[in-house]
Amino acid sequence: MSPVTAVVTGVGVAAPTGLGVEAYWPATLRGELGIRRLTRFDADGYPARLAGEITGFAPADHLPGRLVPQTDRMTQFALAATDWAFADAGVRPAELDPQELGVVTASASGGFEYGQRELENLWSRGPRHVSAYMSFAWFYAVNSGQISIRHNLRGPTGVLVGEQAGGLDAIAQARRQLRKGLRLVVTGGTDGPLSPYGWVAQLCGGRLSRSDRPDRAYLPFDDQACGHVPGEGGAMLIVEDGAAARARGARRYGEIAGYGATFDPHPDSGGEPALRAAAERALADAGAGPGDIGVVFADAAGVRDQDRIEADAITAVFGPAGVPVTAPKAATGRLYAGGAVLDVVTALLALRGRTIPPTMNVAPAPDYGIDLVVDRPRPLDRPAALVLARGAGGFNAAMVLRAA
Structure with missing residues (x-):
């Protein structure tokens, strides 16, 4: 038997410089800047006030109404990007054996914004005003679970937590699952750390840029480097065996x-x-x-x-x-x-x-x-x-x- 080759057949992007590959890639080639003044909360009292914030994303435009109150912003990005990735790959998961389909995502912060909101409700209004969805919406593994439920993916499912490195770890784990016999794995990662609770946690790390100039705030490999600017979003991938993808005539972006x-x-x-x-x-x-x-x-x-x-x-x-x-x-x-x-x-x-x-x-x-x-x-x-x-x-x- 020839070894399994893991190839990417579909992608979904939610980035500060564009929603979807069609918007993101041209903006990246043009060097468009997605770093701007924070608007998700009033950052005037904080020493860092810039972020890579996604604009123009209305969850109700991309998700069923019942899912919106259940999910943090990071999960909404993950669910929308997964839908786009499946469509890009030309895959209808409902037509496949759910036991042959898996999910592996990366997480870092979890649902900071959702957790903060419900804790505010707890302390200001009492426990009866805390959403039942708080039991899982904040959790770092929730994206894998919600993607699995939404698309009926019943194969191996997991999450890797390694901050920025975790995204590559998740994709590598998806490749391992293909080699163990899965037909297809959804993998990737999204984050949504732009809330006061998340912001304070990041400031404590000591690496956030405090510049107020979007074009001078994040300068890797520059003598004027002064820290990084946080952002939200990410991407989801559909990963398949290369031979199977070729047999069904799928477009292949490349091999892992x-x-x-x-x-x-x-x-x-x-x-x-x-x-x-x-x-x-x-x-x-x-x-x-x-x-x-x-x-x-x-x-x-x-x-x-x-x-x-x-x-x-x-x-x-x-x-x-x-x-x-x-x-x-x-x-x-x-x-x-x-x-x-x-x-x-x-x-x-x-x-x-x-x-x-x-x-x-x-x-x-x-x-x-x-x-x-x-x-x-x-x-x-x-x-x-x-x-x-x-x-x-x-x-x-x-x-x-x-x-x-």
Whole structure:
């Protein structure tokens, strides 16, 4: 038997720079900025006031009315993006055996906004005013559960919690499930951390940019880097066995060719960061060498010491300026559980269009030694991409994508 090849046949995008691939990809190539002043709550009293906020998303336009009061904003993004991904893949799950269909998502914050609202009801109005849906709407695994219920997907279901790295972990787990015999897996991640409760939690991490200039607030690999800007949204994917997808005539965005994950030692241990090892494991898993990779999608922390760690890992694997590097998330903000998945979608679109999207508003510092694609797109001349992701606390993940 030939080995199972995991390919992406459908995508759904909910990003600060566009809802749906048709809006998101052109905006990414143009370098449109999705970072703006927060409007979901009054941020005047907080030291950080900018976010990658999605506009024009009305849940009732995309979901049944009964689901809207049950779900946090992050789940509404996940459900809508899953619907779009199924439609994009040309798959009707109701026509398939539900036991052969699985769900694996990534989560980071859970339903912060929903949880805050119901806790406010508890303290200000009493327990009778707390929604029964509070029992699950805040939970980090709720997206997997709601997607499974909505589409009657009865195969293995789970959630990976690794902050930004978790998005790649979830996609890798989807590939494992295909190799175990599933026909199709819904995978990806979305986040919705733009509420006062979520905002305070992020401020405590010490890495949020406090700039009030949208074009200067998130500057990875720049001497003026001052932290990252949070964002909301993400992406969902339909992943299938390549042979089965080919047999049904499905469009294939690309192959999930390799994956690696590591965990950093404690900062006080003196140990080396492990991002390089994750990248090398992903390349080995894909049977690829550095020369096969046409672009690296960077994690892009926007914090000087963290950018240095990533740049050192990239140059150790590829050599100084040895591969084009890009960070389109500089225009959307970091989407946490949704960020790396959105990078995967962007990399697949780049491979399909043979075009590297730019990193906007950044003047790369020469001492990083990387070839950062800035200001305008650049041709992509090799059929594979490497996506890097790191999660707060030491999580590292890397994924090789290959043109189908």
